[in-house]
Amino acid sequence: MHRKFLIAGNWKMNNGITDSVALVDAIKKRTMEVRFVDMLVCPPFIALGAAYGAAAGSLLKIGAQNMYHEAKGAFTGEVSFSMLRDCNVSYVILGHSERRTIFDESDEFINKKVCVALENNLLPILCIGETEAEREKGATFEVVEKQLKGCLENVSSKRAKDLTIAYEPVWAIGTGKTATPEIAQEVHSFIRGKLVEIFGKNVANSVRILYGGSMKAANVEALLSQPDIDGGLVGGASLVAEEFCSMIEVAEKLSL
Numbered sequence: 298m299h300r301k302f303l304i305a306g307n308w309k310m311n312n313g314i315t316d317s318v319a320l321v322d323a324i325k326k327r328t329m330e331v332r333f334v335d336m337l338v339c340p341p342f343i344a345l346g347a348a349y350g351a352a353a354g355s356l357l358k359i360g361a362q363n364m365y366h367e368a369k370g371a372f373t374g375e376v377s378f379s380m381l382r383d384c385n386v387s388y389v390i391l392g393h394s395e396r397r398t399i400f401d402e403s404d405e406f407i408n409k410k411v412c413v414a415l416e417n418n419l420l421p422i423l424c425i426g427e428t429e430a431e432r433e434k435g436a437t438f439e440v441v442e443k444q445l446k447g448c449l450e451n452v453s454s455k456r457a458k459d460l461t462i463a464y465e466p467v468w469a470i471g472t473g474k475t476a477t478p479e480i481a482q483e484v485h486s487f488i489r490g491k492l493v494e495i496f497g498k499n500v501a502n503s504v505r506i507l508y509g510g511s512m513k514a515a516n517v518e519a520l521l522s523q524p525d526i527d528g529g530l531v532g533g534a535s536l537v538a539e540e541f542c543s544m545i546e547v548a549e550k551l552s553l
Contacts, residue, residue: 299552300502300503300505300527301333301334301335301505301527301552302333302334302335302521302527302528302548302551302552303334303335303336303337303461303505303507303527303528303529304334304335304336304337304528304529304531304541304544304545304548305336305337305338305339305360305388305422305507305528305529305530305531305535306337306338306339306531306532306534306535306536306541307339307362307390307393307509307530307531307532307535308320308338308339308340308341308362308535308536309362309395309532310341311341311536312340312341312344312536313341313343313344314343314344314347317340317341317344317347317348317351318344318347318348318350318351320338320536320538321338321340321348321351321352321357322351323538323542324336324338324357324538324541324542325351325352325354325355325357327538327539327542328355328356328357328542328545328546329355331356331545331546331549332356332549333549333552333553334528334545334548334549334552335356335358335528336356336357336358336545337357337358337359337360337387337388338352338357338358338359338360338535339359339360339361339362339388339390340359341362342361342362342376345359345361345381345384345385345386346384346385349384349385349386358387358388359384359385359386359387360386360387360388360389360390360420360422361376361381361384361386361388361389361390362389362390362393363376363389363390363391363393363396364376364377364378364381364389364391364410364413364414364419365377365410366406366409366410366412366413378413378414378417378419379417381419382417382418382419386419387419387420388419388420388421388422388461389410389414389419389420389421389422390421390422390424390463390530391407391410391411391414391421391422391423391424391448392404392407392410392411392423392424392425392444392448393424393465394424394426394465394467394470395470398467403447404443404444404447404448405447407423407447407448408447408448408449408450408451411423411448411449411452411460412451412452415452415456415459415460416456420459420460420461421459421460421461422461422462422463422507422530423445423448423449423460423461423462423463424463424465424509424530425441425444425445425448425462425463425464425465425488426440426441426444426464426465426466426467426470426509426510427440427441427466427467427468428440428467428468429467429468432466432468437466437484438484438487441464441484441487441488441491442487442491445462445488445491445492445495446491446495449495454496454497454500457492457495457496457500457504458500458503458504460504461504461505461506461507462488462492462504462505462506462507463506463507463508463509463530464481464484464485464488464506464507464508464509464510465508465509465510465530466484466510468510469510469511470509470510470511470532471511471532471533472511473511474510474511475510475511475512475516476508476510478516478519478520478522478523478526479523481508481510481520481523481526482523482524482525482526485506485508485523485525485526486524486525488506488525489501489502489504489506489525492504505527505528506525506526506527507526507527507528507529507530508520508526508528508529508530509529509530509531509532511532511533512529512530512531512534512544513531513534513540513544514534514540514543514544514547517529517543517544517547517548518547518551521547521548521551522551528548529544531544
């Protein structure tokens with residue numbers, strides 16, 4: 298089954314409003330002819346509205362890097378689903394390894410956010426993946442299964458079709474290390490198998506599973522040529538318009 302590729306850029310804590318608008322404008326200009334790939338960038342919260350405005354007239358979507366599960370209230374520094382929707386956000390990244398490790402987010406906590414996003418018409422990109430120590434212990438599949446099941450508890454099959462999963466081996470994020478296409482495919486295939494167990498074959502085959510972990514123009518074709526890799530959640534390479542657009546163009550070529 299061919300799933301439409303999604304190339305998503307996670308800008309992390311980079312680019313204020315001016316730089317975000319400039320980068321969106323550069324990506325927009327180069328990708329106006331792209332038709333067969335979904336394109337997404339996730340700027341910092343302060344730049345979401347400006348980035349959406351800059352993307353107007355193109356197929357480039359705007360996403361957020363995180364959200365809180367409560368609708369409103371005394372939660373200083375947090376951002377709710379309704380605030381994101383006011384910024385015309387389509388997607389939201391949840392459970393990124395940096396949120397798990399730096400901010401101590403648990404599977405249970407991430408699960409609350411996944412459920413709220415799905416209930417309120419936001420498309421979650423759920424990140425899962427093992428550390429280098431876990432991989433060396435041979436615990437990759439155990440860790441990935443635990444995170445997947447914990448973060449998807451109480452998600453119905455009907456809602457699950459709006460999910461995107463991002464497999465991000467923590468040892469490959471921002472390190473320059475990349476899982477080989479074969480290693481990445483092995484884990485993606487395992488994830489798809491677990492989705493079959495949880496939601497059934499039809500839903501599992503419709504869910505996109507992205508690879509994240511030092512994906513760049515030089516390795517994107519080899520990764521996207523694997524049967525269960527449906528795109529990328531791109532970090533550093535998404536901050537350079539030429540690099541990011543080259544990846545989109547490769548995905549477009551593979552889609553034709």
